[in-house]
Amino acid sequence: MIERKSAREVEKMIQAGELVAQIHRDLRKLVKPGVTTAELDRFVEKEMKQAGATPAQKGYQGYEFATCASVNDEICHGFPRKASLKEGDIVTVDFVLDYEGGLADSAWTYEIGEVSREIRQLNDVTKEALYRGIRAAKAGNRTGDIGAAIQNFVEPFGYGIVREFAGHGIGPTIHEEPNIPHYGQSGRGIRLKEGMAITIEPMINTGGWRAKMDSNGWTARTRDGSLSTQFEHTLIITDGEPIITTEQDA
Ligand code: MF3
Ligand code: CO
Numbered sequence: 001m002i003e004r005k006s007a008r009e010v011e012k013m014i015q016a017g018e019l020v021a022q023i024h025r026d027l028r029k030l031v032k033p034g035v036t037t038a039e040l041d042r043f044v045e046k047e048m049k050q051a052g053a054t055p056a057q058k059g060y061q062g063y064e065f066a067t068c069a070s071v072n073d074e075i076c077h078g079f080p081r082k083a084s085l086k087e088g089d090i091v092t093v094d095f096v097l098d099y100e101g102g103l104a105d106s107a108w109t110y111e112i113g114e115v116s117r118e119i120r121q122l123n124d125v126t127k128e129a130l131y132r133g134i135r136a137a138k139a140g141n142r143t144g145d146i147g148a149a150i151q152n153f154v155e156p157f158g159y160g161i162v163r164e165f166a167g168h169g170i171g172p173t174i175h176e177e178p179n180i181p182h183y184g185q186s187g188r189g190i191r192l193k194e195g196m197a198i199t200i201e202p203m204i205n206t207g208g209w210r211a212k213m214d215s216n217g218w219t220a221r222t223r224d225g226s227l228s229t230q231f232e233h234t235l236i237i238t239d240g241e242p243i244i245t246t247e248q249d250a
Helices: 007-030 037-050 117-135 143-157
Strands: 067-071 074-076 090-099 102-111 167-169 176-180 197-200 203-205 211-213 220-222 228-230 233-236
Touching: 007 037, 007 090, 007 102, 007 233, 037 067, 037 090, 074 090, 074 203, 074 228, 090 228, 102 117, 102 228, 117 143, 117 197, 117 203, 117 228, 117 233, 143 176, 176 197
Parallel strands: none
Antiparallel strands: 067 074, 067 090, 074 220, 090 102, 102 233, 167 176, 167 197, 197 233, 203 228, 211 220
C-alpha cells in the first residue's frame, strides 16, 4: 500500500525540506580541507535541534549518527569519523530530518578544495541525472520512467549506476514503498500518483556499478575502488512538476 499524503502532511514535509535545504547551504561553507566528518555530523545535529527538528537517521535500524558521510570510493552510509578531509577529496553528506512528523531526506556531494576535472564531471553528471529523474516524476508516469531517464543520460559517459541502493517512498518512516531504481525501462514499474512522496538519489561511479559492504555492516563502497557521488532530493508528486521539498536554490 503506497501512501498518498494529506495536505497537512505535505505542509510538514515542505517545512522539513526547507530546514534540510538550509542546513546543506550552511554546510557548503564548512566543508573545507581539515574538517572532519564527525564535526560535520555534530553541526548538522545541532542545527536540527535548534530548529526544533530531530535527526531521523539516528537510531534507525541501529544506525548511530545523524548523518551519513561517504568519502571518495564510499557509495553511501559512511560513518562520520575523526579523520580530516583533504584537498581533492569528495564527501557525500546525507541526512533525514523529522519536523513534527514530516520527513525530508537529501544527500549532496561536496568537493574539498580543488578537485580533479574527472571528479567535477562526475559530480555535474550525477546532479544533472537527479534533475532528469525529477522531470520524469509526475503523476501518471511510472517508476521505470525515472530510472530510464537517469540511465539514458548517465551510461553514455561510461559511468556505473549503483544498483544495490535506490530511491524510495518516504513518510511516515524513512524507507517506504515504492522502490525507485536509478536505471530501468520507461513504461515499467509502479505508477506514480499525486500526493506520493518519494526520493530520487542516484549514486554514480567513475568505474563499474558493483558495490561491496564494509565490515561495519553499513558502509557500501565501489568494488573496483572507483569514485562515487550522489545527489538526492525528496519530492511530492503532482500532475505537473513535482514539489522538490529539499531544493537549495529556491
Ligand atoms: N538517507 C539515507 C537513504 O536514503 C538514509 C539511510 S538510513 C541510515 O537511504 F540509517 F543509514 F541512516
Ligand atoms: Co534517501
